[in-house]
Amino acid sequence: MCGIFGYINYKVPMTVRQIIDTMLLGLKKVEYRGYDSAGLCLDRLSASPSEQGNDRNANKEPLVIRSVGNIDALREKVFADPALSKGNLDVIVDHHVGIAHTRWATHGEVCEKNCHPQQSNDGAFSVVHNGMMTNHMTIKKMILKENGYTFSSNTDTEVIAVLAEYLYTKKGIHDFAQLTFHLTHLIEGAYALLIRSTHFPGELMACRRGSPLVIGIREVAEDGKVKEKRWSFNSDGKKSMEIFFASDSNSFAESTRNVVYLEDGDIAYYKDGVISFYSTMEMSQFAKEAEVSRVMQQLDVVLENLTKGQYPHFMLKEIYEQAESTERSMRGRVNFVTGRFSFGGFDERNVRSVLDSQRILLIACGTSLHSCMAVRPLFEELLRIPVGLENASDFVDRAPVIRRYDTCVFISQSGETADVLMALEACRAAGAICVGITNVVGSSVSRLTDFGVHLNAGMEVGVASTKAYTSQVVVLTLLALLLSKDSLPLRERREEIIQGLSELPAKITQTLQAVEAPISEIATLLKDETSLLVLGRGYDCATAMEAALKLKETTYIHTEGISFGELKHGSLALIDRNKRILAICSKDKYFEKCKTAIQQVSAREGRILTITNAEDTELSAACEKLIYVPMIVDCLQVILNVIPFQLLSYKIAVLRGNNVDCPRNLAKCVTVQ
Incomplete structure (x- = not known):
């Protein structure tokens, strides 16, 4: 449940500032996958000729910058770093490999030492990782500590970086692809990895097992224009291009539509403008026979x-x-x-x-x-x-x-x-x-x-x-x-539902217009509550569950979704004059049962706010407030009924000062168990 992003410009001259901006923008677009902390790894470049030497990139310890908080916090720290003075930011490079990461903590608390990229003891290997390594404690104890390695973080990712150093220095595996093959067969669990090393300057390894990883390729012509045609895999390394590695293709969709989705067990090896693909599923040792072909696809996304x-x-x-x-x-x-x-x-x-x-x-x-x-x-x-x-x-x-x-x-x-x-x-x-x-x-x-x-x-x-x-x-x-x-016996029922589907978009618009004002009023009423119940029945049992989840996610108010039918089996004990209850009572075959249950809650002094599509005096008398939504066929009523709860969750969260788009402790894509 993290976001990873890698960026390579090959024969495409760019300033260091442009490279950093590209990486931070890509990282921002995978921030929904995790936003506890973030970091990036760059070549340590200098505008000073005396510091450049013959090769500015070769065998230098990379520049790693990490920060607790979101991408904006990382941006602030990056451009305040002394190594990135104004002169250094204006250095032009035509080939650079950078990796970046935004984290949702799985191993180790949220602090700077646990941010990615994580590095080996000697700083030669830098790793960003999405997933969970399940045998990291075993490897840490039985292999690495026994050989004198130390650890500065509490993450499983640092174990991967140190293990890479162990394979290079202790096992003498000095081929990057061979080393990565060994590495992926030693670690267990789900992962998407980007690995760069000072031992292999200008190269990058991308590995996928159980966590998504996609590559985007943007070919640049000699006149600087982007070629829109499908790209071949640059087997001769002569083409100028930009390459993106990410957890989500939307992170680079504005730059290119040419994508390759790595399959489970894949390793993508970048070197000198060429990407080679290998599968670790059948072979435990690196060999030419492990090389596989992967299909270029055209990304379809609305920008x-x-x-x-x-x-x-x-x-x-x-x-x-x-x-x-x-x-x-x-x-x-x-x-x-x-x-x-x-x-x-x-x-x-x-x-x-x-x-x-x-x-x-x-x-x-x-x-x-x-x-x-x-x-x-x-x-x-x-x-x-x-x-x-x-x-x-x-x-x-x-x-x-x-x-x-x-x-x-x-x-x-x-x-x-x-x-x-x-x-x-x-x-x-x-x-x-x-x-x-x-x-x-x-x-x-x-x-x-x-x-x-x-x-x-x-x-x-x-x-x-x-x-x-x-x-x-x-x-x-x-x-x-x-x-x-x-099914002929169901013809009339099917026609009724099809008619409802044809009306649905317009009914959604009507619902939003109808509930905006009353939901704003109710949000103010509920913003200081500490516990809520949401009740529904039939199709709307799902609405109650989804409404409760939305309220929990965004407002941080404990909320429980309950079926009206289950109310008397224990939950009715929660009802008193201090309890606010949200209910759904649609005009369907369950209407009378739901209304009766609402009356029972009202009799116990519960204060009920009800979403309904029915004008009913008995229902109105039992409720503190009714919010009316349009009527549609019963099986689609759940869509109209959930919209007021979505708005309510949003408005309460805003009133409480919560981060609506990125609730605490959560991530959009749950890629770990």
Whole structure:
């Protein structure tokens, strides 16, 4: 759950200032993956001819700058560093390799000594790392300390850097690729690594196992213009180019659309303008036979998603984008006139294979799990196939029974959620049909599943998911409709849902307009609360869970989502005159039951604020305040009902002075277990 970024300019003259700005900008765009601390590693360059020598880069200890806090704090420290005086910043170099990192702490507390890049004892190896090394204590104790190595941090990453030094000095492995092969076979766990060394100036090793890593290539012509055509792998090293290494392709999307996604077990070796790819999956020793080819792809990303525009925070922008993002998730997939569906990943054979399954499992974590919870009743209603709901983090802790006639659907906004990938691995091994639903093209989920669907929600930057959630509900609803297209008894029900989908973007806009003022008032009312309950039933049980999660993530107020049906099984004991309760009471088949439960809470002096689409005097009498949203078909009402809670979470967080886009202790992409 960290962000890594590497940048190489090869035969592209740039000042040191330009190189640093490029690295900090790239790092800023992966900051959502972690923002406890940050750092970068550069060549130690000097404007003084007496200090340059024959080769400014060769065998010099690199300049490593680290800082607690976000990227802005790192920027301030970088440009205040004495080694980067004004003259040095203006030095022009035509070949440079730099690495950078923004951290979400997994091993070691948040302090400067634990920031990345981490270095070996002699300073010759510098490493940035996303992931968790599971055997670092064993290697630290049994190999490195026994050979006299010391450690200044509490991180697993420093163990990797020191282990590289051990392999070079004690084992005599003086070939960078061979050394990296040995290194990756000694360390266990998930990782994405960038390694540079003064022993191998101008070179870089990039390694991937279980954590995402993507390479972007930008070719520059002699006239300085960027070539837009697809790039070949520069086998002769003659082309001028810029190369980007990152956890997320959006970090360099403004510079290039040419990308290579590293596969699990891959090593990418950069030297003299040439990138070579090797797989460690089959071979434990470096050899020419380990070299593999990797496909260049064209990145498809909407650049305007990468800025906040007129909004003060990404989260607010993404809340207000939901009319557009849900429409985009439906575009080209449903014809509202004919009622026909078209999914690129679901041809007739794939549809039939799912329908022939004996069971469907929806597997996800967090917000994605709530989207599955919201749509499971519709799957059961339309398909009449047993549908299970699995929390991936619980799934991997058990020995669940998976068979080859199961269809397992994996939902992950990033496509890199560690627990989801572990569950996916188990289901693939069992021979189940694996379907992926993700918002990131080229992600691990999209590449490892048999077929799937892209959300098309647009990039989501805010750590607290909003538009990805509503797009997940839309796409899963479309999938249920596609799979039930041949069911004549369900024709009227399907037509009702399709009509609701056609109205959805406009209804989202109406909802935002309707709830803006009352939600602002309620946010002021609740900003000092220390504990809240959110109640829902039926489809809106998922809304209650998602609302509680949003409030916890952004406001830091303890909030629990509870089904109305569970209230009398213990939670009613929490109700008194001091307790604020948020409720959802939609005009559906559960309306009377929900209203009765609200009246029971009111009878115990609980103060209830309710989201509803119904004008009802009894409900109004039992509640402190009602917030009205438009009415839509029941299975899509969850989308309109969650929007007031998204806004409420945002507004309370702002009133409490919280960092809305980057809540404390959290990261957007959960790549560790």
